[in-house]
Amino acid sequence: MIEIRNLHAEIDGKQIINGLSLKVNDGEVAAIMGPNGSGKSTLSYVISGRDGYDVTGGEILLNGENILEMNAAERAAHGVFLAFQYPLEIPGVTTMTFLKACLNAQRKSRGEAELSTPDFMKRVKAGAEQLGVPQDMLRRALNVGFSGGEKKRMEVLQMSLLEPTFAILDETDSGLDIDALRIVSEGVNALRDPKRSFLVITHYQRLLDYIVPDTVHVMSKGQIVKTGPKELALELEANGYRDYVGEAA
Amino acid sequence: MAGVVKTPSATEAKLAADYSGVREALPGTSAVGQLRDAAFDEFVSLGLPSRRVEAWHYTDLRIAMREALPLAKATRAGVAVNTLAPAIADVETIRLVLVDGFFAPDMSDVASLPKGVSVSSLADGLTKGDAALMEALSASGLGQGDAALALNTAFMQGGVIIDVAAGAQVSSAIEIVSLTSDGAAQAVYARSFLRLGQGAKVTVIEREAGGASHAQQRNNAFLIMVADEAQVEHVFVPALWHAGSTHVASLLVSLGAKSQFNSFTLTRGGGLLRRQVFMRFDGEHAKGQLAGASLLQGKDHADTTLVVQHVAAHCESREYFKTVLDGEATGVYQGKVMVAPGAQKTDGAMKSHAILLSDNATMNNKPELEIFADDVVCGHGATVAQLDEDQIFYAMARGLPKPVAESMLLEAFVDEATDRVENEALQAYLKGLIAQWLAARGRA
Numbered sequence: 290m291i292e293i294r295n296l297h298a299e300i301d302g303k304q305i306i307n308g309l310s311l312k313v314n315d316g317e318v319a320a321i322m323g324p325n326g327s328g329k330s331t332l333s334y335v336i337s338g339r340d341g342y343d344v345t346g347g348e349i350l351l352n353g354e355n356i357l358e359m360n361a362a363e364r365a366a367h368g369v370f371l372a373f374q375y376p377l378e379i380p381g382v383t384t385m386t387f388l389k390a391c392l393n394a395q396r397k398s399r400g401e402a403e404l405s406t407p408d409f410m411k412r413v414k415a416g417a418e419q420l421g422v423p424q425d426m427l428r429r430a431l432n433v434g435f436s437g438g439e440k441k442r443m444e445v446l447q448m449s450l451l452e453p454t455f456a457i458l459d460e461t462d463s464g465l466d467i468d469a470l471r472i473v474s475e476g477v478n479a480l481r482d483p484k485r486s487f488l489v490i491t492h493y494q495r496l497l498d499y500i501v502p503d504t505v506h507v508m509s510k511g512q513i514v515k516t517g518p519k520e521l522a523l524e525l526e527a528n529g530y531r532d533y534v535g536e537a538a
Numbered sequence: 539m540a541g542v543v544k545t546p547s548a549t550e551a552k553l554a555a556d557y558s559g560v561r562e563a564l565p566g567t568s569a570v571g572q573l574r575d576a577a578f579d580e581f582v583s584l585g586l587p588s589r590r591v592e593a594w595h596y597t598d599l600r601i602a603m604r605e606a607l608p609l610a611k612a613t614r615a616g617v618a619v620n621t622l623a624p625a626i627a628d629v630e631t632i633r634l635v636l637v638d639g640f641f642a643p644d645m646s647d648v649a650s651l652p653k654g655v656s657v658s659s660l661a662d663g664l665t666k667g668d669a670a671l672m673e674a675l676s677a678s679g680l681g682q683g684d685a686a687l688a689l690n691t692a693f694m695q696g697g698v699i700i701d702v703a704a705g706a707q708v709s710s711a712i713e714i715v716s717l718t719s720d721g722a723a724q725a726v727y728a729r730s731f732l733r734l735g736q737g738a739k740v741t742v743i744e745r746e747a748g749g750a751s752h753a754q755q756r757n758n759a760f761l762i763m764v765a766d767e768a769q770v771e772h773v774f775v776p777a778l779w780h781a782g783s784t785h786v787a788s789l790l791v792s793l794g795a796k797s798q799f800n801s802f803t804l805t806r807g808g809g810l811l812r813r814q815v816f817m818r819f820d821g822e823h824a825k826g827q828l829a830g831a832s833l834l835q836g837k838d839h840a841d842t843t844l845v846v847q848h849v850a851a852h853c854e855s856r857e858y859f860k861t862v863l864d865g866e867a868t869g870v871y872q873g874k875v876m877v878a879p880g881a882q883k884t885d886g887a888m889k890s891h892a893i894l895l896s897d898n899a900t901m902n903n904k905p906e907l908e909i910f911a912d913d914v915v916c917g918h919g920a921t922v923a924q925l926d927e928d929q930i931f932y933a934m935a936r937g938l939p940k941p942v943a944e945s946m947l948l949e950a951f952v953d954e955a956t957d958r959v960e961n962e963a964l965q966a967y968l969k970g971l972i973a974q975w976l977a978a979r980g981r982a
Contacts, residue, residue: 337935338934338935339931339935340927340931360934360939360940361931361934361935362934362935362937362938362939362940362943364935365934365935365936365937366937369935370935371935373932373935376932377926377928377929377932379929379932379933379946379947379950380950381949381950381951381953381954382946382947382950387933387936387946390938390942390946391933391936391937391938392937394937394938394939394942395937398937398939430950447936451936451937
């Protein structure tokens with residue numbers, strides 16, 4: 290469970306998150322929708338601990354523990370996962386090497402034993418098969434020369450291996466065609482679990498046809514201005530954000 | 539230097555006094571003595587290289603050498619080769635050991651040399667006045683006009699001469715291990731030779747060890763003569779010398795027709811290092827590659843200066859260097875590719891890429907092309923950048939601590955150079971040294 294209380298954050302002295310409160314329960318899939326510039330991506334960076342974002346007030350509690358003092362790597366080891374809108378290319382580092390290093394770094398940080406190579410291979414192969422990721426992709430440099438769909442599938446594969454308790458999907462639908470969207474969504478849905486919560490950030494209702502949320506939040510000017518059931522997404526699609534964007538204080 | 543009267547620096551004056559003092563004791567016939575005198579005269583007229591000399595603009599030896607350290611003596615006290623330079627895993631080598639620049643046959647594998655390989659001491663060759671050696675000493679003009687090389691010619695005390703017979707395919711690598719007794723600050727002037735007959739093939743490793751406790755002034759030169767159709771893979775790993783050291787390591791290479799030469803230098807800092815390579819294509823259809831990685835921190839200063847001369851037509855040259863700089867380190871890359879009027883169909887490509895990890899580190903990149911032929915393909919690229927913050931955040935968001943994420947990205951950056959070493963076991967050895975350096979940096 291993640292609970293954000295009265296969060297204020299700024300970048301380069303500019304306030305972007307403006308007293309935001311939000312709770313996502315274990316097993317819940319929450320969607321955040323909102324117009325451009327409402328602070329959705331900033332929120333995902335602030336939760337995952339990117340440098341350069343100053344939290345000036347509030348708390349973020351992951352399973353009761355305040356994660357704001359932790360760096361991004363420590364937050365990841367505590368169960369935070371961010372699926373990037375634009376996954377980075379890492380030339381010279383094979384996907385396999387990267388995945389193994391990340392998995393073992395997290396395990397080490399939690400005081401768990403490192404995975405043996407055969408154990409690791411078994412997990413990667415199983416995950417890759419489920420997502421239709423070909424083996425040769427795992428031997429290539431991470432994300433280098435991957436298509437948009439391949440990159441997003443790789444994000445979901447990483448998520449399945451790292452088994453986070455709280456995952457943020459930042460505009461996972463951007464750059465995907467319908468087929469890729471379906472494959473990626475099925476991958477995400479397979480990871481839904483009573484102990485795992487999701488925050489799905491999106492502009493469009495379309496993604497929510499595939500990853501059906503339990504709750505929909507509307508974000509505007511760095512705050513949550515409306516919370517409702519999944520039907521709220523349909524209403525937004527029909528009427529736009531204009532009923533809500535004026536509400537932020 | 540007509541019309542210019544230069545006042546010698548204290549170091550230059552001391553070098554002149556040292557030279558007069560040891561001249562008679564230095565090995566060699568009277569012809570060698572004349573060669574030494576001529577070289578020393580050249581050095582006197584040029585002086586210690588300073589920033590006023592274009593080729594030395596970023597590495598000022600006149601400032602760095604505040605004194606001339608006493609010449610090394612062949613003492614060998616407390617030198618244990620296996621402790622200082624443990625065997626490289628999975629690489630079978632023939633070891634030739636130099637201590638403080640002097641060839642030590644009793645510490646070397648001279649009794650078990652493979653067929654076609656012969657080894658002798660430079661001092662013996664100079665004393666005998668061996669005709670082939672006398673010819674090689676002039677290196678057919680390679681590096682001519684370089685004051686540091688002239689100083690090496692004047693003072694050269696020891697070294698090893700390796701001959702590989704025509705057609706010999708040497709399966710073990712020849713490893714020249716340069717050790718330092720390290721009992722006191724000292725100056726070492728060594729010169730070694732590798733001469734390959736037609737179609738011969740060999741891997742040669744130059745590796746240095748010791749010398750961490752006292753300042754060293756090292757001025758060494760290695761001449762490799764690659765005959766027609768011969769092939770050489772060469773790896774050079776300088777030691778982590780005492781921070782007060784100055785180290786000039788000259789490599790002179792002459793390439794015959796259809797020969798292949800592939801060289802890699804791994805610099806890990808330790809005082810001031812000047813790596814200078816003079817490579818000349820003397821025969822057609824030869825391929826020469828110079829690659830390297832420099833990992834620098836603290837006040838390290840590493841200079842890689844290359845002079846590549848295309849004299850013959852249809853040759854291919856590649857230069858590929860990566861530099862990582864932390865702390866207040868200074869890196870220099872000067873690469874000059876010269877294409878003579880007759881060297882048509884030359885194919886040359888040169889790259890130097892650097893990453894700065896600190897605001898106080900400096901990289902000087904100076905690629906140069908001098909082309910006097912009209913049908914050539916030559917290019918160069920030089921970059922200086924920082925690590926990509928987005929990539930670091932991505933890796934951290936997956937759980938990699940920042941130093942680990944940085945090391946991973948730096949390793950990938952450097953690997954692009956290291957991957958050019960063809961011998962896989964040697965490549966693994968170099969990558970191990972690089973990983974050690976990065977891990978130590980991550981802990982600091």
